Amino acid sequence: MPDPFLDPLPWLILLPLAWGALAFVAGPGRGGGLALVGLTGQLGLALVLAVQVVESGARSHAVGGWGAPLGIDLLADGLAVAMLLLTQVVALPQAVYARAYFAQGAGQFWPLAGFLLAALNALFLSADLFNIYVTLELVSLAAVGLVALGGKPGQVAAALRYLLVSLTTSGAYLMGVALIYGVYGTVSLATLAPLVTHQPPLAVWLAVGLMGLGLLAKTALFPFHFWLPPAHGGAAAPVSALLSALVVKASFYLLLRLALGPFVSLAAEAALLLGMLGAVAILWGSWQALRTVHIKMLVAWSTVAQLGYLFLAFPLLAADGLALQAGVMQALAHGLAKAAMFAAAGVLMLATGRDTLAGLAGAAGRVPLTLFAFALAGITLMGLPPSGGFLAKWLLIDAALHQGQVGWVVVVIGGGLLAAGYVFRVLRQAFLHGPPEAPIQPVHPVSRSMEWATFLLAAASVLLGLRGVELVALLERGMP
Amino acid sequence: MSLNELLPLGVLASSLVPGLIIFTLPESRIRVRTVLNLLGALTKMILVGVLLAGVSAGEDYGFRHTVLPGLDLVFKADALALLFVTLSSVLWLFTTLYAIGYLEGAPHRSRFFGFFSLCVTATMGIAMAGNLFTFFVFYELLTLATFPLVVHRGTPQAMKGGTVYLAYTLGGGALLLTGIVWLHGLTGSVDFAYGGYLAGLDPAYEGQLKIAFLLLIAGVGVKAAIVPLHGWLPQAMVAPAPVSALLHAVAVVKAGAFGVVRIVYEVYGVEFAQGLDLLLPLAVAAAVTILWGSVRALFQDDLKKRLAFSTVSQVSYIVLGVALFGPLGTVGGLVHLVHQGIMKITLFFCAGNFAETLGIHKVSEMDGAGRRMPLTTLAFSIGALGMMGAPLTAGAVSKAWLMDGAGASGMDWAIGVLWTSSLLNAAYFLPILWRAWFRASPTSWPDEHIPARGRRETAWLLLLPPLVTAAAVLVAGMFAGAEWSPLSWALLIADREYLLWRS
Numbered sequence: 001m002p003d004p005f006l007d008p009l010p011w012l013i014l015l016p017l018a019w020g021a022l023a024f025v026a027g028p029g030r031g032g033g034l035a036l037v038g039l040t041g042q043l044g045l046a047l048v049l050a051v052q053v054v055e056s057g058a059r060s061h062a063v064g065g066w067g068a069p070l071g072i073d074l075l076a077d078g079l080a081v082a083m084l085l086l087t088q089v090v091a092l093p094q095a096v097y098a099r100a101y102f103a104q105g106a107g108q109f110w111p112l113a114g115f116l117l118a119a120l121n122a123l124f125l126s127a128d129l130f131n132i133y134v135t136l137e138l139v140s141l142a143a144v145g146l147v148a149l150g151g152k153p154g155q156v157a158a159a160l161r162y163l164l165v166s167l168t169t170s171g172a173y174l175m176g177v178a179l180i181y182g183v184y185g186t187v188s189l190a191t192l193a194p195l196v197t198h199q200p201p202l203a204v205w206l207a208v209g210l211m212g213l214g215l216l217a218k219t220a221l222f223p224f225h226f227w228l229p230p231a232h233g234g235a236a237a238p239v240s241a242l243l244s245a246l247v248v249k250a251s252f253y254l255l256l257r258l259a260l261g262p263f264v265s266l267a268a269e270a271a272l273l274l275g276m277l278g279a280v281a282i283l284w285g286s287w288q289a290l291r292t293v294h295i296k297m298l299v300a301w302s303t304v305a306q307l308g309y310l311f312l313a314f315p316l317l318a319a320d321g322l323a324l325q326a327g328v329m330q331a332l333a334h335g336l337a338k339a340a341m342f343a344a345a346g347v348l349m350l351a352t353g354r355d356t357l358a359g360l361a362g363a364a365g366r367v368p369l370t371l372f373a374f375a376l377a378g379i380t381l382m383g384l385p386p387s388g389g390f391l392a393k394w395l396l397i398d399a400a401l402h403q404g405q406v407g408w409v410v411v412v413i414g415g416g417l418l419a420a421g422y423v424f425r426v427l428r429q430a431f432l433h434g435p436p437e438a439p440i441q442p443v444h445p446v447s448r449s450m451e452w453a454t455f456l457l458a459a460a461s462v463l464l465g466l467r468g469v470e471l472v473a474l475l476e477r478g479m480p
Numbered sequence: 481m482s483l484n485e486l487l488p489l490g491v492l493a494s495s496l497v498p499g500l501i502i503f504t505l506p507e508s509r510i511r512v513r514t515v516l517n518l519l520g521a522l523t524k525m526i527l528v529g530v531l532l533a534g535v536s537a538g539e540d541y542g543f544r545h546t547v548l549p550g551l552d553l554v555f556k557a558d559a560l561a562l563l564f565v566t567l568s569s570v571l572w573l574f575t576t577l578y579a580i581g582y583l584e585g586a587p588h589r590s591r592f593f594g595f596f597s598l599c600v601t602a603t604m605g606i607a608m609a610g611n612l613f614t615f616f617v618f619y620e621l622l623t624l625a626t627f628p629l630v631v632h633r634g635t636p637q638a639m640k641g642g643t644v645y646l647a648y649t650l651g652g653g654a655l656l657l658t659g660i661v662w663l664h665g666l667t668g669s670v671d672f673a674y675g676g677y678l679a680g681l682d683p684a685y686e687g688q689l690k691i692a693f694l695l696l697i698a699g700v701g702v703k704a705a706i707v708p709l710h711g712w713l714p715q716a717m718v719a720p721a722p723v724s725a726l727l728h729a730v731a732v733v734k735a736g737a738f739g740v741v742r743i744v745y746e747v748y749g750v751e752f753a754q755g756l757d758l759l760l761p762l763a764v765a766a767a768v769t770i771l772w773g774s775v776r777a778l779f780q781d782d783l784k785k786r787l788a789f790s791t792v793s794q795v796s797y798i799v800l801g802v803a804l805f806g807p808l809g810t811v812g813g814l815v816h817l818v819h820q821g822i823m824k825i826t827l828f829f830c831a832g833n834f835a836e837t838l839g840i841h842k843v844s845e846m847d848g849a850g851r852r853m854p855l856t857t858l859a860f861s862i863g864a865l866g867m868m869g870a871p872l873t874a875g876a877v878s879k880a881w882l883m884d885g886a887g888a889s890g891m892d893w894a895i896g897v898l899w900t901s902s903l904l905n906a907a908y909f910l911p912i913l914w915r916a917w918f919r920a921s922p923t924s925w926p927d928e929h930i931p932a933r934g935r936r937e938t939a940w941l942l943l944l945p946p947l948v949t950a951a952a953v954l955v956a957g958m959f960a961g962a963e964w965s966p967l968s969w970a971l972l973i974a975d976r977e978y979l980l981w982r983s
Contacts, residue, residue: 368503368590368591369504372503375624379624385613385616385621386553386617391547397661413654413657413658417650417654420650428639428642428643431634431642432634432636432639466553467547468548469546469547469549472548
């Protein structure tokens with residue numbers, strides 16, 4: 001890279017920070033247009049970066065010309081770029097959606113969204129443990145602010161609970177970082193990798209345990225999932241979409257990076273446990289999604305279940321690249337699909353004026369495009385072909401069979417059937433004709449841009465399944 | 481991209497693209513919708529015509545897209561694929577015409593025709609799938625695209641039928657996927673090949689191959705309605721008549737039966753499957769299904785339910801033909817894939833006409849229907865006689881080849897099964913014909929919507945499709961020896977499978 005000024009890496013962080021700040025200056029409810037321009041630029045930057053990484057491999061950027069150990073290094077390898085792409089691809093349609101959704105006043109949505117995206121991009125590019133802590137904390141604070149945005153009592157309560165969990169887990173993570181620094185005198189991932197041995201001192205075990213627990217709780221892996229359904233189910237639809245699609249993926253990404261990077265020998269010890277917790281999460285989340293009567297709670301519980309699949313990758317990570325590909329593919333596919341599904345749920349709730357499944361009766365005729373989008377996103381969650389979710393499951397099954405761990409195959413296929421159960425709970429409601437005696441509820445006009453943004457996200461989650469080759473090529477670049 | 485790659489994609493696109501456009505059309509744009517539907521159907525027929533000419537001249541058509549390293553989406557339009565493609569695209573045209581007439585004035589027609597086109601696209605994909613993975617992709621798409629059609633009426637009853645349908649088919653899909661992944665683990669991704677591709681595997685894997693076979697056949701057996709996996713089919717009868725036609729003749733059960741054909745002939749290979757002792761159990765399952773379906777049909781008063789159980793029975797003729805080890809049975813099974821389609825679609829069109837015109841839903845209400853609706857009843861009679869295997873009909877051709885096949889492969893008991901089934905078919909179809917033609921009409925029909933006008937007994941769009949398909953039943957039977965008949969095409973496929981057994 002001849003000119004560091006033209007390097008996309010820092011701009012991916014500065015751009016959202018800039019439009020977020022401008023939106024704050026512009027005042028409550030304004031800045032949506034600015035965000036669209038900024039996000040389009042970010043998407044372009046992420047694509048440029050992806051091409052660069054595929055062509056010439058992973059690379060780093062020393063911020064301000066000061067490299068590690070004094071300054072901050074940004075690192076872009078295939079895994080980071082995949083997550084960056086997901087973030088920008090989800091955020092742009094969501095911004096279109098949010099502009100229409102918050103037509104009556106967005107409050108501080110745009111500044112918070114800008115800070116959230118800046119923090120997320122910075123997190124994906126971080127190359128040392130402490131930097132990760134800072135970005136993680138920023139992500140959490142922005143996310144808590146977004147959950148509380150509407151100011152309804154339920155939302156504030158959920159936000160407070162979320163804040164408490166965030167602070168505790170970040171604290172645990174920070175303690176771990178401090179212990180690591182105390183033992184090895186460095187927090188850089190690259191420097192740590194050769195230092196951590198198979199038989200580290202007890203303090204390192206403790207540190208890894210604390211960091212791991214903190215990140216697991218942030219990813220809402222069963223049994224740390226309790227905070228997620230009220231926070232994601234209660235927030236405004238565009239917020240839920242960002243949280244479920246991106247924020248929980250950030251801590252998963254960190255787990256993956258740490259487990260593949262410096263702590264690879266220690267992570268193997270916990271891998272089986274993580275896989276089993278993932279399996280339980282699939283069952284428990286699906287079961288709750290099959291029971292709930294609220295449409296957004298159903299979608300939120302489905303997130304709990306789908307996050308479980310991410311952890312099935314851990315016991316299979318060691319042998320070959322298949323499980324990593326499966327995990328990342330699932331993260332991407334679920335990110336796109338869940339963003340679409342929350343957006344669709346938002347449209348359905350606006351169109352029917354109700355927030356329950358029973359209230360959806362007959363919605364198919366009113367917002368057909370949204371329902372179609374919900375169904376497409378559902379295909380990804382069920383893991384039916386040709387979606388990205390299907391490829392993720394195929395890779396996972398392939399990895400499990402290669403290693404003779406047939407039990408995971410049963411979990412994956414059974415989980416798909418459970419997902420079909422809750423997805424069709426929504427779809428079949430929408431095909432029902434309303435009871436003849438009940439008057440037809442007034443339909444709130446729903447902006448077409450919301451419906452199309454939803455549809456685009458859902459279509460992307462399905463079409464992703466046809467482009468697995470490119471993802472594999474990207475992930476092969478500079479894996480730790 | 482060469483023309484030979486583009487043609488199979490064109491066959492898919494000719495129903496996919498109109499379908500997607502139709503989804504976005506408002507209800508009131510009837511003319512645009514009709515034009516799109518027919519344009520798509522005609523384009524498809526033309527493309528299929530080109531493919532047929534090319535394949536009989538030995539041309540290869542295929543397309544490949546790599547989804548993951550080692551996992552390809554493959555389409556190939558070979559002789560076997562075209563047998564199913566041709567059947568479905570011709571019947572799609574008639575079913576579309578029929579549906580336009582049937583749904584006149586009904587709500588949600590854009591949604592209906594959109595999913596209808598998706599169903600046909602999925603069927604084309606199943607027919608042209610070049611490996612198990614591609615087959616699975618479209619097999620699941622078919623499940624998803626038919627669900628909205630099954631529950632189209634939106635009544636609680638329709639929902640119940642739809643839920644049962646989903647539970648069976650998604651469960652079947654899960655079994656199929658397990659089997660496919662299992663084989664993928666043993667061989668990697670391999671294309672379908674004449675004679676199968678598993679025979680060269682280490683004999684140590686034989687046990688695994690048997691289990692995988694069971695999983696695969698159970699997976700496709702759900703759609704083919706092999707007993708005891710047939711429970712969804714009678715339940716799905718709540719759907720409108722064009723959908724029943726689609727389920728029973730054009731797409732769904734055919735997709736299952738076709739899957740059996742591909743798995744036995746082009747994954748395992750018929751000789752290898754015989755060597756693994758897999759064909760006899762399959763033949764027994766088919767025989768049980770044939771008899772059980774016929775016996776259950778005897779006791780149904782609901783006309784469409786009787787036809788549904790008849791489908792359960794008839795589709796397993798195809799499976800039986802596949803399971804009879806030898807070229808004669810193969811020909812019988814393959815030709816029945818086509819013949820059952822045109823016969824059963826005729827019957828469902830007619831049943832729809834009776835219901836739409838006179839409100840007749842039950843066999844016991846059929847008295848005198850032949851006098852009020854002679855042409856419909858004539859078409860129904862031809863379809864029913866064909867099902868019994870009466871001479872001059874398409875059914876007779878299928879049955880003759882199947883019986884020869886059973887004899888040639890030494891499975892004489894199968895001949896008995898086929899005879900018994902014919903007698904049972906007669907026992908449940910002849911009373912309907914008797915009532916319709918020879919009993920006196922009641923003073924009023926249950927629910928007459930479409931009054932008779934001169935010689936027009938019902939709407940033209942409802943009447944023409946069954947008449948054409950009924951004529952096809954006779955033509956396929958009387959001109960079975962012709963060069964362009966389904967039988968000749970089935971012989972062509974059998975030639976390629978059994979490597980010139982006739983010479």
